[in-house]
Amino acid sequence: MARKILTEHINVPGIETFDVYRKHGGYTAVEKVIKTMTPEEVVEEAKKSGVRGRGGAGFPMGMKWGFLAKPEGVPRYLVCNADESEPGTFKDHHLMKSIPHLLIEGMIVSSFALGANKSFIYVRGELMYVIRILEKAIEEAKAKGFLGKNILGSGYDLELVVQPGGGAYICGEETALLESLEGKRGNPRNKPPFPAVKGLYQSPTVVNNVESISNMPWIINNGGDAYAAIGIGRSTGTKLISASGHIRKPGVYEIELGVSVDEFLNSDEYCGGIRDGHYLKALVAGGSSVPILPAHLITKTANGEDRLMSYESLSDGSFATGTMLGSGGFIVFDETACIVRNTWNFSRFYHHESCGQCSPCREGTGWMEKVLHRIEHGHGNMHDIDLLVDISKKIEGNTICPLGDAAAWPVASAIRHFRDEFVWHITHPHEASQPGAVYRDAVLA
C-alpha cells in the first residue's frame, strides 16, 4: 500500500467530528506551530516540502507564501480555493465532506504562517451541504480553543469564514475568486498587481487550493524534508487523483507522485483497469483543460519510457506528445467514446463559463462550440478542422486569465491526435452524430 498523507484516516467512522479526528493525531500541528514555532519557520517547512499548488497550476506553495507583502498595519488574508469545478475533478469535494477538520487544521497552520487573523474558505455554492459540514467543524474547533481569540493561550487570533460561491467555474481563477468574495461578478483581474501585494480588499493575500493546504498538518508534524522525500524529483509528496469515465473503479485515490500511469490505471488498488470487454482509447489526465492523449502516448512517453503520474513525466514531450498533471482529474475513455462529441461538450462548457471580459475568449469559445456542433451533427466541412485550430491559436495567450488557454487546449489536442475521427465525421454526415461505437465498428475494428 502506498503512503497516505491526506486520506490515511478518511474511512474511520466519525472522523468528521473533532473528537475522533483529535484521537487520530488531529490538531497536533496547530499545537506545534503555536507553541514552538515562529511563522517564518512554518513558511520554511512549506518551502522545504516542495509541495506544489494542487488546484492545477503546480506552483510551489512555499514560494508563493514567500511573495506575500507585509506592509505595517495592513491586514493580510489567506483564502482557500474550494471552488472545485474543473470537469473531471472531485477530490476536494471528497476530502472536505469526509474529513473537514484536516482542512480546518491546515488553514490554522497556514494562517499562522502568513500572519492572517481572518481567513476564508470559498466553496462552490453547489456544495452547500459541504459548507454546513465545514461550519460545524469550525464551531467544534472554536469550542476547543483551536480557533477564535487567543488560540491555546498564545495571543494569536484567527477567525475562519466559509463563503459560498454562486455557480461560476471562472471563480476558481484566483483573482476572479477574490472579486466574487468581495460580492462582485467573477471577472479576473489584470496582473500585476498580484494578490500577494493587492488581493482581497486590496490587501496582501494568498490563495491556495484545498488539497495544498491540507498537506500542511503532515508537513508540520513530520517536517518538510520528510515530505520532500516522498514522490519523485520536483513532484514531491502525494496527490489526490479523481478518476472517472470508463474504468472499473471510479473514485478518489491518493497516490505517491511517481507511480506509473499503467499501475494507476490498471492495478486493483486504483482504477482497476478499463471496464470489462473494452479497451483504452484516450485519456484526459488532469481535468478537462489539459491536452487529451491517445492510447499509445498514455502509459509510455514518445521516447518509449514509462509514463509516470508526476508533473514532469505527464508533460514529457510538451503538447506535441504530452499533457499535464493539472488538477488530477483523470478521465478515461474507452473505444466507445466519441472524441468529437466530447470535444464539443467541453467547448460548450468553456463557452458557458467564459466571463465575457476578453473578446478572444468570449467570441472564440462560442465559435468553437458552434463549429464542433456542426461537425458532430453532420454539417461540417473540411475547412472547419483547420478553422478550429486557427481559432484555438487566436484565443491561447490572448486573454487576461487562463480560461482562454483551458478552452483552446482540449480542441487543439483532440485535432492533433484524432484528426481522422474529425475527418470521418465530415465525410460520413449521416453517421456523424451516432455513438462512438459506430466509428469504432466502421474504422477502428
Add this chain to the structure above:
Amino acid sequence: MTETSNPVAFTPERLEKVKEIIDRYPAGRQKSALLPVLHIAQEQWGWVSSEVMDYVAGLLDILPVEVYEVATFYTMYHLDAVGKHVIEYCRTGPCCLMGGEDIYDYLKEKLGINAGETTPDGLFTLKEVECLAACGWGPVFQIREKFYMNLTREKVDQIIEELSK
C-alpha cells in the same frame, strides 16, 4: 410558483442570519455578504425577483445595479419563478461518458418538459448545469443541496415518484 410577497422582507430568523453574515467581513465590506444573502433569499422565495434584489441592496447598503449584475452572472440564482423541485442536471463530459445523455433524455420524456421549463403541476423545473464535481459518481443531478448519483432509469423513476408524493 408563488408571487413574491409584498412588501418583501426576510423572516426574523433569516434577517438575524443576514446580520450575522454581514458581521463576518471587515467594516465597510458588507458587499461581501451579497452572494450568501442571495442564497438565503432564494431559500425563502424559491427564486430572486427584482423586488427581492432591491430589498437585498437596501439591506447591504449598495446600489440595486450591484445586485442585478451579480444575480445575473452566477448561474445558481433563479431569475424566474420555479417549481417546487428544481432538478439541476449535469451535462458535462464525464457524466455523459457514464450514459448521462440517455438518462437526461429519459428524464425529459418522463417529465414532459425541456430544460428551463416547469411541469404544469408546478412540481418540477428542469435546469441544465455544468460539472458538479461528482464525476466519479455520474450521471448526477442535484435538487437543492442533495446530490443524486449513479443515476439509472430505475433510480430516476424512484426519485420522481418519491418527490411527487
